[in-house]
Amino acid sequence: MERRAFMNDMVRTELEDVVGVENVSVAVSDRMTYGVDYFWIGRMWADRGQVPPMPDWIVRPGSAEEVSKILKIANYYKIPVHIWGGGSGSQGGALPMAGGIMMDMKRMSRLIEIDEVSRTITAEAGMIFQQLEWYANERGYSCQHIPSCLTCGTIGGALGHRGIGIMSTKYGKIDDMCVSMEVVLPNGDIINTLPVPKHAAGPDLNQIFIGSEGTLGVITKATFKLFEQPENRQFRAFLFPDMHSGYMAGRDLMQKVKPSILRFYDEAESGSIIKKILGFEKPGCFMNLAVEGIRRVVDIEMEIILEIARKWGGQDLGSEYGEKWYENRITFFYPGHIMDIPQMFGTMDTVATYANIEKIYWAMKKAVNENFPFVRYISHSSHWYEWGCMNYTRFIVDPKDVPQDPEEAIRLHNQIWNCGVRAAMENGGVINDHHGIGLKLSRLMKEQYGPAMQVMEGLKKSLDPNGILNPYKLGL
Amino acid sequence: MNIIVCIKQVPDSLEVRLKDDYTLERDFVAQVMNPADESALEWALRVRDRTGGAVTALSMGPARAEGMLREALARGADQAVLLTDPRFAGADTLVTARCLASAIRALGGADLIACGRRAADGETGQVGPMTASMLDIPCVTNAMRAEAAERLTAEQLTEDGVTVWTCGYPALVTFCEWSYRLRLPTLAGLKKARQAEVRRLMPEDIGLSAAECGLKASPTRVRHVEAQPAGVRPCRQVSAAECLAALRERYPEAGL
Amino acid sequence: MFSEKAKKNADACRFCWMCRHLCPVQLVTGKETNTPRAKGLQVSMLERGMTMDAECARTMYECLLCGACTNDCATGFDPLVFIREARTQANVLDLVPAEVRKVIDRVLETGNIYGAKEPRVDLSGVPETGDTLVWLGECARHSVPETAEALFAVLRKAGVPFAVLKNEPGSGSSLGDLLGFVEDVRAQAQRAGEAIRRSGAKRVIVLDSYDAALMRHEYKDWGVELPEIVTATACVDQLIREGRLSLKQTHEVITYHDGSRLARDLDEHEPARAILKAMGYEIHEMWQNRRLAKCCGSAVAGQYMPDIRLRVAENRWNDVKRTDAKHLTAACPQSTEALAATAPEEYRYTDLFVLVKEHL
Missing domain, CATH: 3.40.50 (Rossmann fold)
Incomplete structure (x- = not known):
């Protein structure tokens, strides 16, 4: 005789009433597939045969109305609600750490409209982003949001964590590209942000919900800008004598042109790239960039770039590397190429002004290398702004140095993160550039914001008084 | 007929990683049943199907090899035995043969021992004949075909053709890769394999001391292993007319 | 109890999302378990102590084995290996869903998934031996x-x-x-x-x-x-190229659906298109064509999960609707079975060989 309470079944009946029996699941094998996203700890945990975090019910809504009803039920019973699109986030943001309801949004994947007059595209938030991009491509446009998770994550996911793509330097981050959204508030009210993102009607609702990682509302629909496909794209690579000259060159060229791709690597990461290109080793820092648009304009932009690179001592390495890199940019993310279990790894991206970014690079490197000498540390900057740029620092721990005991492994992982991220924050860097906070960095949010945190806490308290939406994430 | 099939688990060809002592790093690489051993197993199963008796799959390897032995059970083997213990690790061909021969004796021997002719990861081809020698039984190597009737008849592949051997029982035969195509598992076999017990044996169980097993007991050491650079052929093809010029170029010191 | 090959593929796929935009079943159901990753994760957990439950077995059968995922993998992994083996395991453990069990029994009894005793094809006058x-x-x-x-x-x-x-x-x-x-x-x-x-x-x-x-x-x-x-x-x-068939001409716009096994497993795309062009058809391609073609459903799926097969076929028609073609054709009987039954109003489906016959 199995001893079980039947309250779960009572709730299940209510949920089935909303979405249909076939769209609610409680099978163990189903539930555990939501226990792993791209967060290292979750993967390590599953790899070692531990029980993953699991929701109690999986619910698949088909409309904003169904989302609304589910949230009302959750509020009544005070059941936590987590939201899952593609589940490909690296920060554990989608993991059902509090059990309860997991809302899988992928039934809501309809294309709503392509407005060719306004050059916008609207779709439900559960659509995988590649699908949206293909709908745009069919008409000769592009959304120009090209992250590595293009084929993995949903529209809602990209918005939820304020995602970025490789073309962001020219076309913007996801928060620049989003025109309008439909959001379901924790109390079940369905709201729309304003139809356009630029106005003088108070604080921007888009920017409140974008990056809120499922803690303030459920994004159900979004409208994005459409760009014409560029007529021409030209690549160029350079070898700068050191980090400083490369950063300064980048800053200077950002004032004059907007490359679509701009990637600058530290000495460690440059080493192997240079060897491949030149056939021999040469010290320095490697930069790879692309400009695109109307051919005549691109030609001029490239001339300007060559001048600036020369001024800062950059050796011209031609266009071949860039073209090949672009062709193979996704291959890295498939198994076998990408770092994965049994290694321990993390990408501690941060962003800062030009005045601080170099300082941060050295501070993080020093802090991590001194405290964890067995860690490999590589870095590059791949998204640039007029005022500064971001830095991707990756740490990699060889399998032999990863503790066998899963809980020891978690401790080491979190210590390395604390060390690196705090070094960044201490020197003017922000806790994260575009992967989000999720579960991984939740504990550091108050340190980042100080008294400003109360603005977000205030929003959270007023919108979600029962605290049901995605608990333990985002420091809220 | 009772048949013992010696099976080795080897890395899936191109992904081999060597540890510093040139033994194989088995953990991160897919492991498969040695192709030549598959032939041995299929042949053994066919003999058993025809004459009755039992097929025992025997292997020496890390605990991971148990999966391979269960696959052998799913394909029709009656029993599976795994020699597994840290003390067995790193054995060269002589020590491997010693362990297999001791295990075979401990299991009560058999009418036939079937092996693959060589392992895909070492390719020495020595273990089969060494094991036969230690058991003091006749051995036919490189068999393409074999028949177990009143006597054993086997066709041995040689450089210039086939030699047909016959002998009595017990005997050991080593088979060429793909001489017999291994059958797939049956549903019934898979069911059986799930529940079956794979016997694990340690040195004590087969009458050996730690000093007689593993890397320490091995009289030969691997000094160096290197991969043949793919696609590079060190030989150059010349016509008779070019021969002298080519030789002069390649061996200038010979003063041709 | 999976083979080494299945385990290796499952362990690769379990943490990777790269192909999930392609699964035709996932695109209509929205279920996380209808992705190769979730199936890979389940298989990897089965190998780490989880027991297969009925829902897991059902998940493994909710797949068309269309190979879109395999085709996408840049590093050569193949979810179909562990999905098929998971089905074997479901059989071994008697967890095969009832609807699937019915079809298996039909095949074992009559040799075909339809449970039919006699073929419906008119074979009168056709010999049984020949070159x-x-x-x-x-x-x-x-x-x-x-x-x-x-x-x-x-x-x-x-x-x-x-x-x-x-x-x-x-x-x-x-x-x-x-x-x-x-x-x-x-x-x-x-x-x-x-x-x-x-x-x-x-x-x-x-x-x-x-x-x-x-x-x-x-x-x-x-x-x-x-x-x-x-x-x-x-x-x-080939027969057309050799001049052994003369075909009536048309100028109609048409679109062609690449059957998954033909386009991916057999890497064949052009013969069907050449046949259409030989009849004068102007082919307006769907966005996902050739190796990227979106599967419209298989005959086996039509037997044990007819609702999903229906929705998958309808989804393919949605791709047709975004071209300006009003006529769809495909070269495989299984595509014909799925697509003919789901043609929306004002749209026509004709099997490729039926089309050629009409043009004789």
Whole structure:
């Protein structure tokens, strides 16, 4: 005789009433597939045969109305609600750490409209982003949001964590590209942000919900800008004598042109790239960039770039590397190429002004290398702004140095993160550039914001008084 | 007929990683049943199907090899035995043969021992004949075909053709890769394999001391292993007319 | 209890999301478990102490084995390996869903997924032995006989003598998808190979791409000898090139659906298109075509998960609607079975061979 309470079944009946029996699941094998996203700890945990975090019910809504009803039920019973699109986030943001309801949004994947007059595209938030991009491509446009998770994550996911793509330097981050959204508030009210993102009607609702990682509302629909496909794209690579000259060159060229791709690597990461290109080793820092648009304009932009690179001592390495890199940019993310279990790894991206970014690079490197000498540390900057740029620092721990005991492994992982991220924050860097906070960095949010945190806490308290939406994430 | 099939688990060809002592790093690489051993197993199963008796799959390897032995059970083997213990690790061909021969004796021997002719990861081809020698039984190597009737008849592949051997029982035969195509598992076999017990044996169980097993007991050491650079052929093809010029170029010191 | 090969693929796929935008089942159900990653994760957890439950077994069958995921993987991993083996495990553990069990029983009893005793194809006057054998497959024999009869008409018009087996055994394709690749399936393949041998055929024209794919790939691994295998599309394309068929011309706009086994397993895209062009059709391609084609459903799926197969086929029609073509064609009987039944209003579907027959 199995001893079980039947309250779960009572709730299940209510949920089935909303979405249909076939769209609610409680099978163990189903539930555990939501226990792993791209967060290292979750993967390590599953790899070692531990029980993953699991929701109690999986619910698949088909409309904003169904989302609304589910949230009302959750509020009544005070059941936590987590939201899952593609589940490909690296920060554990989608993991059902509090059990309860997991809302899988992928039934809501309809294309709503392509407005060719306004050059916008609207779709439900559960659509995988590649699908949206293909709908745009069919008409000769592009959304120009090209992250590595293009084929993995949903529209809602990209918005939820304020995602970025490789073309962001020219076309913007996801928060620049989003025109309008439909959001379901924790109390079940369905709201729309304003139809356009630029106005003088108070604080921007888009920017409140974008990056809120499922803690303030459920994004159900979004409208994005459409760009014409560029007529021409030209690549160029350079070898700068050191980090400083490369950063300064980048800053200077950002004032004059907007490359679509701009990637600058530290000495460690440059080493192997240079060897491949030149056939021999040469010290320095490697930069790879692309400009695109109307051919005549691109030609001029490239001339300007060559001048600036020369001024800062950059050796011209031609266009071949860039073209090949672009062709193979996704291959890295498939198994076998990408770092994965049994290694321990993390990408501690941060962003800062030009005045601080170099300082941060050295501070993080020093802090991590001194405290964890067995860690490999590589870095590059791949998204640039007029005022500064971001830095991707990756740490990699060889399998032999990863503790066998899963809980020891978690401790080491979190210590390395604390060390690196705090070094960044201490020197003017922000806790994260575009992967989000999720579960991984939740504990550091108050340190980042100080008294400003109360603005977000205030929003959270007023919108979600029962605290049901995605608990333990985002420091809220 | 009772048949013992010696099976080795080897890395899936191109992904081999060597540890510093040139033994194989088995953990991160897919492991498969040695192709030549598959032939041995299929042949053994066919003999058993025809004459009755039992097929025992025997292997020496890390605990991971148990999966391979269960696959052998799913394909029709009656029993599976795994020699597994840290003390067995790193054995060269002589020590491997010693362990297999001791295990075979401990299991009560058999009418036939079937092996693959060589392992895909070492390719020495020595273990089969060494094991036969230690058991003091006749051995036919490189068999393409074999028949177990009143006597054993086997066709041995040689450089210039086939030699047909016959002998009595017990005997050991080593088979060429793909001489017999291994059958797939049956549903019934898979069911059986799930529940079956794979016997694990340690040195004590087969009458050996730690000093007689593993890397320490091995009289030969691997000094160096290197991969043949793919696609590079060190030989150059010349016509008779070019021969002298080519030789002069390649061996200038010979003063041709 | 998965093979090493399955474990290696599952351990690679379990943490990777790169192909999930392509799964035709996921695109209509929105279920996380309808992605190769979730299936890989489940298999990897089964190997780490989780027990297979009924829902897990059902998940493994909620897949068309269309290979879109395999085709996408830049590092060569293949979810189909562990999905098929998971189905084998479901059989071993008696967890096969009831709807699937019914179809398996039908195949074991009658040799086909439809449970039909007699083929619906008109085989009167067709010999059973000859140099050229036409292999029809279950779907054409029992569900869409017009495709087979159209092919016969085309071959006759081109003056190609051919034989057809009255009691054509299953090729092992549907059994292999239902049980995984176990000895029982190989035995089925051996029976098919035997039947082909007895017909004396030197060449086999295979109408159903699912059969052709199995014969080209697995039969070799399973030691089943075959004479020359040619797809019906390649055959008819060749006949047109040789001038043995003169076809009425049209200027109609049409779009062509690449069947998954034909386009991916057999890497064949142009013969069908050449056939259409030879009739004057102007092909307006769907965005996802050739190796990227979105599967419209298989015959086996149509038997045990008809609702999903229906929605998958409708989703393919949605791709058609975004072209300006109002007419769809495909070359595989299984595509015909799925798409003909779901044609929306104002849209037409015609099987490729039926189309050629109409143009004779």
